Amino acid sequence: MNNKMQNLRDEIILRSGVNPSKCMACGKCSATCPAYNEMEYHPHQFVSMVKSGDIEPLLASDSLYKCLTCFACVDRCPRGVEPAKLVEAVRLAAIRQQGANHLKPDMVPDMLDDDMPQQAIVSAFRKYTK
Amino acid sequence: MKASYFPGCTLKNKATHLDIYARKCADVLGVTLEEIEEWQCCGGVFTTSKDEVATKLSSVRALKEAKAKNQPLITVCSACHNVIKQTNHAMEDTQFADKVNRYMGEDAYDGSATVYHYLEMLRDLVGFDKIKEKVVNPLTGKKIGAYYGCLLLRPNKVMQMDDPENPQIMEDFIRAIGAEPVVYAYRNECCGGYIAMEDPQSAKKKSNRVTECAQIAGAEMIVTACPLCKYNLVKNGSELPVIYFTELLAEALGVKEVSNE
Numbered sequence: 001m002n003n004k005m006q007n008l009r010d011e012i013i014l015r016s017g018v019n020p021s022k023c024m025a026c027g028k029c030s031a032t033c034p035a036y037n038e039m040e041y042h043p044h045q046f047v048s049m050v051k052s053g054d055i056e057p058l059l060a061s062d063s064l065y066k067c068l069t070c071f072a073c074v075d076r077c078p079r080g081v082e083p084a085k086l087v088e089a090v091r092l093a094a095i096r097q098q099g100a101n102h103l104k105p106d107m108v109p110d111m112l113d114d115d116m117p118q119q120a121i122v123s124a125f126r127k128y129t130k
Numbered sequence: 131m132k133a134s135y136f137p138g139c140t141l142k143n144k145a146t147h148l149d150i151y152a153r154k155c156a157d158v159l160g161v162t163l164e165e166i167e168e169w170q171c172c173g174g175v176f177t178t179s180k181d182e183v184a185t186k187l188s189s190v191r192a193l194k195e196a197k198a199k200n201q202p203l204i205t206v207c208s209a210c211h212n213v214i215k216q217t218n219h220a221m222e223d224t225q226f227a228d229k230v231n232r233y234m235g236e237d238a239y240d241g242s243a244t245v246y247h248y249l250e251m252l253r254d255l256v257g258f259d260k261i262k263e264k265v266v267n268p269l270t271g272k273k274i275g276a277y278y279g280c281l282l283l284r285p286n287k288v289m290q291m292d293d294p295e296n297p298q299i300m301e302d303f304i305r306a307i308g309a310e311p312v313v314y315a316y317r318n319e320c321c322g323g324y325i326a327m328e329d330p331q332s333a334k335k336k337s338n339r340v341t342e343c344a345q346i347a348g349a350e351m352i353v354t355a356c357p358l359c360k361y362n363l364v365k366n367g368s369e370l371p372v373i374y375f376t377e378l379l380a381e382a383l384g385v386k387e388v389s390n391e
């Protein structure tokens with residue numbers, strides 16, 4: 001792990017409050033994850049890859065935007081690891097970079113329909129932009 | 131009884147029924163809801179990251195106002211409830227609260243307000259027995275599937291509403307208004323609402339699983355507290371009507387015309 005990755009790893013762990021070393025690799029988080037099929041890297045891989053500092057592939061992966069923020073992995077992990085918090089911390093590391101917002105305001109009009117609740121729009125901005 | 135009330139952005143716009151009937155029913159049940167002055171949108175998603183301060187401020191302002199009035203804070207929308215309750219919990223951490231309180235003016239806030247979802251208000255402050263007594267139009271024979279989704283129940287450590295794997299509060303509510311609850315497997319799984327803009331196909335798959343499962347179990351309608359769940363389930367072709375719980379309550383209490391659904 002180079003210095004930059006070491007720093008990023010420490011930052012992600014600090015921000016998320018997650019201790020990936022508690023993980024016993026049982027896979028329950030990924031088994032219960034409703035976004036499993038859409039994700040290239042699954043919740044248990046976020047845990048193991050952050051632990052080993054292999055963060056670059058995660059930063060570049062669409063998996064960051066496929067997580068539903070449903071907290072199923074948080075509640076069902078037998079070790080209290082809370083993988084969703086790592087997914088969020090890595091996503092923040094990605095979108096906080098200059099010009100890296102995943103959702104841009106001019107993309108929104110095409111996504112709307114007459115019934116879409118405000119909640120959908122504010123949530124998307126909260127999750128995908130900085 | 132007086133309580134502070136946080137309606138949220140969607141209840142003022144696409145989900146006005148959720149709001150209007152919440153207020154009407156509270157009147158009947160003897161709860162005066164005082165809307166938080168100049169409340170601001172909760173943001174729709176709780177950010178768990180410990181360095182996310184600005185995204186917590188609107189919730190903290192609402193919590194602080196309720197606390198100052200010594201009232202419980204009542205929410206109706208599942209997402210507002212999740213965000214505000216998780217924010218309240220985050221404020222119990224003094225290190226984090228210090229950062230937030232730099233934006234809070236003179237009086238610091240310490241996470242000591244109590245937050246109730248409207249369903250919890252019905253169960254814990256009013257009582258389902260009392261509601262039963264007030265029902266003038268029981269929904270006898272209606273088979274209703276409660277849809278909890280994720281936001282009301284998780285993370286359970288913080289939300290503490292009910293057993294997250296086998297919740298009862300909405301089924302008890304359904305019984306209180308004279309109808310018959312239908313329990314089905316996906317009632318506490320995510321409908322994918324948060325991803326409705328980002329990946330509509332993914333949202334469709336998740337929501338169809340919920341509605342098909344409720345239908346197979348024999349439900350005639352689905353009841354929810356979440357505008358985004360309702361939108362997502364309906365948009366993706368639910369064959370069952372999806373109704374806000376406050377509408378059903380209003381029907382049972384006789385403050386809404388009986389629907390034909």
Ligand code: SF4
Nearest residue numbers: 033067068070071073
């Ligand atoms: S919070 Fe995200 S990663 Fe965790 S189970 Fe839900 S969709 Fe999967």
Ligand code: SF4
Nearest residue numbers: 023024026027029077
């Ligand atoms: S459920 Fe928990 S312990 Fe099991 S693999 Fe996932 S994070 Fe690790």
